[in-house]
Amino acid sequence: MRIGLLSQWFDPEPGPAALPGMLARALADRGHDVQVLTGFPNYPTGRLADGYRLARRLDEADGPIRIRRVALYPSHDRSAARRVANYGSFAVSALVSGTPALRGLDALWVGNSPISVALPMWFARYALRVPVLLHVLDLWPDSVVASGFLGTGRASRVIERGMAAWCGAMYRSASRVAHVSPGAADLLAGRGVPRHKLVHVPVWADETLGVRTADLRAELGIRTDQVVLVYAGALGEAQGLDSLIDACARVGDPRLVCLIAGSGTTEERLRRRAGAVGATNVRFLGQLPRERMPALMATGDVHYVSLRRGGMSAYTMPSKVQATLAAGRALLVAAEGDAAAVARDSGAGITARPGDADSIGDALREVCDLGREKLELLGQAGRAHYDRVFSVAAGADRVERTLREMVEWPGFRASRRRPRAGG
Template structure:
């Protein structure tokens, strides 16, 4: 494949951690494949809302990391639950990128755009129509669906008006892009149903954070666990969308003394879940609360199985939680209580089993099956998952798909 001048437009980038690190991995992988890469991004402030060490806010700042050039532009740093401050964060990056960043996008062969947040459309449209740079739009979050599910918009007439406005805005983004990539097959079908031409749509899964880290121990000794105990870990938000009440109910129905369910995280349903576990006498459930990010690798190593759960309906059928890729990459087994794409990955990878979401009896049966397998066989499931990750979800596989789609974008533009 010929060498291309590729742009990446994303509000999130290194040294921001977690999901914000994924565009940086793409930039590195494309540069390693021989392409010239120019990134347009903001000053790093995720997830704390404070600038990363070594940075001071300025109108713009240029950096170079190997063969990758980076233009950072000013933004309002924030990442809390305030809708107003979140809008200020998203909007300030969009305006600043338009005013101070788009000159570096001139003359590119193609532009990869991470669509979350959708305010990134402003610099994207300028590059597309003023600089005549064709676009591959990667739909990392479905808008307005994800915003509605988060509860940010509230309810009522104003909320419905905002939703319609967002839907129209996203439709314009899809129309202006030469190709639209989705992270799950279900999202491809959904956008096709919303009028995006099938020939424009591509399935390009996202990868996990593959940043090398020191090998982590686990928390088994700290938690006082026996060698034969099977640990199921849920780590993440404790909200309505996750439907974790059914997990508590299921654990209360499993009498096998080998089962230990560890729940780490916080959210709106935390206190309710704690009370429910106490009321049901679910002594096999332990709540760790919110853990610091640096302890997450040890928690991942602690779990023989990791739990992915989504309440039935809504976005569940076409949502791909990032913990699916993270668990596969870590070589751990999966228990998925969700519909659609996430459940398909658990089955296709050979890394785990599925249960009916919201059904405590089905989940309890799955927990008994996991205990019956034991830790050694669960480790084999994790190894199968790691192999599947390398083939399907790794950054190397993702960069190859992105490269192919960008080449199509260039071809369509020239034709």
């Protein structure tokens, strides 16, 4: 098949922005002709990646994969105006300068975040008559509201309703709508997406994390008998990390070491809380450079995933779940819904009630009792589960199968043969 990928984010951008590139290579390895439409790389710094100069468009190749890059306003900070400029400029530029590269496709995969990507998506769907698989990587407007980016007040509610209507139009135009966690299916169905359109396609992770590297234990003065719990990520209200601090203070086992890496709005409060409650087994590492993350992943015997109860937590799948499984490390999940289910189903995890310091403390004691060798076995089970369910190979299989079903659906083939109006 001639398959297109439409995503504002693509290699060499790191982290979650690298996931479309992994899919593109997996599809190309299966013998498909792959065309990518994306922007100039500027994530996460908001500055163009080395070796790139902004232009109206740039065509390049990555092996057999053809890439059309289009101009955008580089930005990735907290300014709402600059973020809108970044999203909107890519959407308009992709529509004007990018969509010619999508002509002649059999099917198009679209990463839905940001939702402004709808402009080139709708052109491909209605003008070029290409069936679309819309992959809901982030639930809008939910994720924007939860981040606090919109603020509060009447204007924010109007924007939220507008985003919801925009997303509804995207869902209606797509031939299939892929969701990354099981719980999101009911949510999307409740928003009017027909069940026959919905398909579960979990998101993969950076699989190089599974390649063991030197850890930070010696550098941090951690003994070989000590069990290390790592939390790496945003330090915000949604993560509910206060209960982790309280739980660590209640665990007297000298083997437990908790490392917290990252930054965010609650960082200073968490530091003060650790001092106030006597959580001497908690160490704050701050924001580590991205290149040190594999070493931090290797340092943790078990990795902590936490979501405050309510809101989006029941159907949110934090990316660190897949990353931890891919790295072959054990999980401790203090969350409800899909993330907790993965911890149980994979055999890699221990679960606790979110926000409940006593429950989390019991889980920490269980971690210490298991010890490093048994936690290693949990991690191996997690990696096997990742390969079966979350790997890029498994994801590419699901995407390929769905795209083929879209192309072969008799109703869509008939619509492509129908003459255009005035044609």
